Amino acid sequence: MILTPAFDHMFQLPIPIIEKVVRPVIVYLALVLLLRIFGKRELAQLNPFDLVVLLSLSNTVQNAIIGDDNSVSGGIIGAFTLLAINWLVVRVLFRSPRLTRALEGRSVVLIRDGNIDGKALQHEALTREELIEVIHRQGYEHVHEVHRCELEPNGSFYVEGKDPSIADKRHDELLLKLEALNKEIAALRTRPATT
Incomplete structure (x- = not known):
C-alpha cells in the first residue's frame, strides 16, 4: 500500500519514549524556575519587548x-507530558499553600493611598509610565485616586480606588436604571387591562 511508508514516517519515534517524556518535564521545570527568577513582569506582558520574549521563548525551547x-x-507524547506535568x-x-507561596512569590504593593512605592517599582523593573497605564486601564485618571495597586504573583494587577472608578460608577448607574425599569414593567403588568 502506498500510504504505509508515509504513516510509518509520521508515527515512528527516532528517539526513545522515555527521552520524549523527560525532555518536556525538564524544560517545564526550568521555565517555571526562570520565570520565578526573572519576576512577575514577564507574565504581565507590559511592553512589546516582554511580549517578544515570551513569544520567542516557546520557539526557543521547542527543540x-x-x-x-x-x-x-x-x-503527542511531548504535548501529553507537558499537560501532565502542569x-x-x-x-x-x-494542596500546599506554603509551597505555592514559595514558588509563586507574594504580591507587591506598588501604590498605597495614592503614593507610588518607588522601591517596589524598581524591584519589579516597572516604570512610572507603565504603572500609570495600568491604572488608566482600570478607569482611574490619576494616581491619587488609587487606594492600593498590587502586582500579583501571576502577573496581573489588582487596583482598588479610593472612590469607585468612572467605569464602576457608570455600572452602578446602569444597574439602578435597570432596576427602575423592572419596577415600571412589574407595575404595568399588575395594572388591570382597560378596553
Whole structure:
C-alpha cells in the first residue's frame, strides 16, 4: 500500500519514549524556575519587548522538548507530558499553600493611598509610565485616586480606588436604571387591562 511508508514516517519515534517524556518535564521545570527568577513582569506582558520574549521563548525551547523528532507520535507524547506535568504541579500547589507561596512569590504593593512605592517599582523593573497605564486601564485618571495597586504573583494587577472608578460608577448607574425599569414593567403588568 502506498500510504504505509508515509504513516510509518509520521508515527515512528527516532528517539526513545522515555527521552520524549523527560525532555518536556525538564524544560517545564526550568521555565517555571526562570520565570520565578526573572519576576512577575514577564507574565504581565507590559511592553512589546516582554511580549517578544515570551513569544520567542516557546520557539526557543521547542527543540529541547521534541529533540530531532518531527513525528506525530513524538509531538503527542511531548504535548501529553507537558499537560501532565502542569496538571500534577497545579494539584500539588493546590494542596500546599506554603509551597505555592514559595514558588509563586507574594504580591507587591506598588501604590498605597495614592503614593507610588518607588522601591517596589524598581524591584519589579516597572516604570512610572507603565504603572500609570495600568491604572488608566482600570478607569482611574490619576494616581491619587488609587487606594492600593498590587502586582500579583501571576502577573496581573489588582487596583482598588479610593472612590469607585468612572467605569464602576457608570455600572452602578446602569444597574439602578435597570432596576427602575423592572419596577415600571412589574407595575404595568399588575395594572388591570382597560378596553
